Amino acid sequence: MPWPLEIRGLKAQYGDKVILEDLDLLVEKGEILTVLGGSGCGKSTLLKHAVGLMEPAAGTVKLLGLDLLQADEGEKKEVLTRTGVLFQGGALLNSLTIAENVALPLEQHTDLPGAVISDVVRMKLSMVGLFDAAGLFPPELSGGMRKRAALARAIALDPEILFCDEPSAGLDPLTAAGIDRLIRDLRDTLAMTVVAVTHEMASVKLIADRVLMLDEGNVLFEGSLAEMRESNNQAVQDYLARKAPAAAGGTGTLLAALHCEEENK
């Protein structure tokens, strides 16, 4: 059995700016991995590489055993139909209704009869609590509803691996908890593997089997949440305690450069 996600020596960069450096990551079948880290630390970039949207500057990425950038179109499509991706802003197609959005992967990739497809769609929408919104267009929905609809689309084909970019960010606590529980349930029922990028510690506590913490392109911590609490890395503890990094002292600042006598007091 190949790893659901296998990343070796990944280096990512935009122009000259290196985002990720020599990153190794193996995700086991059926585990929920959450990726943590400050803004701009490369979490979303990691996700984009995992699903083949970006080409690594170095290293290899294998999704369900396949290197998407080397694969031919048929293989790629086959692997992508076994993968679900929930984008940060939902990324629903605005020209289609919610129901059509969820139906899209089913229509394009399966031979299911139309009646069955529409039942699957209604079921998935009902699972995310959007049964009544089926006929609406994405711009008519609130941000939280869009995200839930996008989750329904991501799980339309019952994927083996699900990637979520901030599944519960910007949602009220109840809805967020609902999404977290849904992700757990799906994992428990279908042995679905989940890789979730998140900022929300509350969400991490609910779903994470394993935590990967990134900082400026490097892995700062990897292990369970309990191990994370025990970690003696200062940056990890700061993150858990929501503490801002220590401010730089007087030297090298503008004030110091103005040689203020106040400094000596």
Place this chain on the structure above:
Amino acid sequence: MGEAGPRLSFEWLPDESRPRELVLRGVLDKVSVPAVYKALRTKILRGVSLSIDLENVERVDSAGIAMFADLLRSAKEKGCALKVSRLSKQAGHAFQVFRFKSLSEAVTRIEPPYLERKGQDLIEFLAAAKELLLLCADTFTWALTSPFVRRPYRKGAALEQAVILGSRASGIVALISFIVGLTMALLSATQLRTFGANVYVADMLALAMTRELAPLLTAILVAGRSGSAVAAEVATMKVTEEIDALRTLGLEPVRFLIVPKLYAITFTQPLLTVISAIFGILGGMLIGMLLLNLSPQTFIHQTARALILKDILSGLLKSVVFGWIILVVGAFNGFRVSGGAEGVGRVTTSAVVQAIFGVIVADAIFSLLFWYS
């Protein structure tokens, strides 16, 4: 003594020694900074070292702090000193809160040198040209292979696009062509009447509309209403990650979005061109009836004699190529969007301008080709 509005006064201490000492009183904020800044900068540019007393300043805001960053930069360039001798408590806080990460961030100028910028522009231009060619290759390869692939795009998408790109444009194309035909006939009528050659208005219009004006007018209108729409649609989808979402759903964006439009425009563009030619000639006929004493029968008869199959076919061939140019240029601009809603507006504009430019250049090339054949 100087005044920077009622809220801030500054006082030069009489001592002529270096550095000159200055006492500020009042509020140093975005309202009072301009006047102080000007006064201090004048001194610094003359190479005068300054020592500034902020003890009596009630309030300093970020503009005040930024002023010091800029003055310090100028002072360094001039090789003179800039000091803050005493601070009020609030000013001390302000320096702590409104801070740069490091001094170098505070005093560096951010602007690449001229040549570097030009070189960057050139590199970007070449990259864009390469992308355009790749997009053309993708679009046409997939257009040719899609009929043999299972479900390349949503069922009915091509027909839906034909309605959007074609039938909804027919009204405006007909109206504009009618008016242009009318104007052309009017212009030439004055000349032709002198020779008593009224009836040749029909010949001229038939030739001009089928060979040149109908394809060109249609293309310019379609570039304006559909080229921009394609660019805006694709750009918006890219900005909202819908394009990425399509990819992860195993749907190739060019094939899913552009190919149905290509099929549609390949049919609608010639049809619109035919409509344009017909209405242009009708416009001329109206002038013929009203001002040139030509009966509709005579006009139609004369037109039919003037029409040449080769002209009609070359016009239609041109129109198809124009349609493709509009579509590919629109899609190209859509895909290369960067930076949010403002970027969408920018690429939409350039889609229209480039499409019209491309169409006119292509038209000139066609004219040369048909001239020699």
